[in-house]
Amino acid sequence: xxxxxxxxxxxxxxxxxxxxxxxxxxxxxxxxxxxxxxxxxxxxxxxxxxxxxxxxxxxxxxxxxxxxxxxxxxxxxxxxxxxxxxxxxxxxxxxxxxxxxxxxxxxxxxxxxxxxxxxxxxxxxxxxxxxxxxxxxxxxxxxxxxxxxxxxxxxxxxxxxxxxxxxxxxxxxxxxxxxxxxxxxxxxxxxxxxxxxxxxxxx
Numbered sequence: 001x002x003x004x005x006x007x008x009x010x011x012x013x014x015x016x017x018x019x020x021x022x023x024x025x026x027x028x029x030x031x032x033x034x035x036x037x038x039x040x041x042x043x044x045x046x047x048x049x050x051x052x053x054x055x056x057x058x059x060x061x062x063x064x065x066x067x068x069x070x071x072x073x074x075x076x077x078x079x080x081x082x083x084x085x086x087x088x089x090x091x092x093x094x095x096x097x098x099x100x101x102x103x104x105x106x107x108x109x110x111x112x113x114x115x116x117x118x119x120x121x122x123x124x125x126x127x128x129x130x131x132x133x134x135x136x137x138x139x140x141x142x143x144x145x146x147x148x149x150x151x152x153x154x155x156x157x158x159x160x161x162x163x164x165x166x167x168x169x170x171x172x173x174x175x176x177x178x179x180x181x182x183x184x185x186x187x188x189x190x191x192x193x194x195x196x197x198x199x200x201x202x203x
Contacts, residue, residue, distance in 0.1 A: 003092055004085035005179065006121065007105045007114030012037045015044055015073035019055045022047055022072050031117070035104040036076045041111045043104055045076035082106045085113060092116045123182070129154040132182055136161075139176045151191075157184035164190040 013022050013034045022034060026049055036045040055075045082104045083092055092103055102117035133154045140152065140161075151162040159177055163170045165188035177186050 002085060003083045003087045003089060003103075003105050003116055004114070006089060006092070007085070007116050008120060010035055010104060010112050010115035012041065012112055013047065013072055014038070015071065015076065017072045019052055019070045019072065019075065023049075023052050026052070031102070033100065033102045034072075035080070035112050035115065036072055037112050043080055043082055043106050043110050043112050045073075045078040046080045046100070046104070047072050047076040048101070051075040051077065080104065082110075083116065084108075089121070093121055096121060129156065132157065132159070132180070135180060136177055136183070139180070140173065157182060158187065159183050159185070160187040160189055162189055162191045164188070166190075 011025060011029045011031060011034060013025055013036055015036050015038070025034060026032065032049045034047050035043055036047055038044055052075065055070055081095060081099055083095070083106075085105055085107065095103055096116075096118050102115050104112050105114040105116060107113050133152060136152050136154065136159055153160045161173050161177065163173050165171070165174065170188055174186060174188060177183055
């Protein structure tokens with residue numbers, strides 16, 4: 001599973017935005033960090049709620065400091081930590097455990113295309129095997145015959161599908177199942193000779 005499978009829409013802010021505007025964006029979206037981007041959505045930095053909180057509480061040094069309008073550029077963190085859409089989710093998990101609460105997802109031109117948060121990772125691991133099995137089966141239409149056999153099994157988020165990975169059907173199954181964020185790993189296992197497992201044709 002890749003970062004692109006978990007990422008959600010990123011709420012961003014420009015460096016010249018006021019601290020108050022950034023605070024309101026966080027409150028409106030119920031998030032704790034904002035990627036800071038330029039006019040082309042290229043990533044410049046990260047601003048966290050703690051940064052904004054300190055900025056609002058900071059005592060001014062002089063009259064000029066009082067009058068100066070503080071902007072996101074004054075408080076954002078650089079260089080920003082980010083991941084690419086094709087990075088493995090395990091990388092996102094390690095970064096979120098040790099550094100930040102959310103990670104911007106950037107393309108090869110450093111433009112922000114999404115965001116992965118701790119909440120996104122929690123959502124991917126809390127789904128039960130039974131729920132995941134039903135979700136996988138819903139992506140794999142089954143014929144009416146051979147109802148006693150299931151081509152899919154799920155254990156601890158690892159999905160095993162009885163289908164030949166070298167076939168067109170196998171490749172379609174792989175694409176369908178890998179698009180499900182809560183799938184931790186996919187195993188495609190060729191069926192035994194003479195068997196006709198159901199569920200080999202994804203929609």
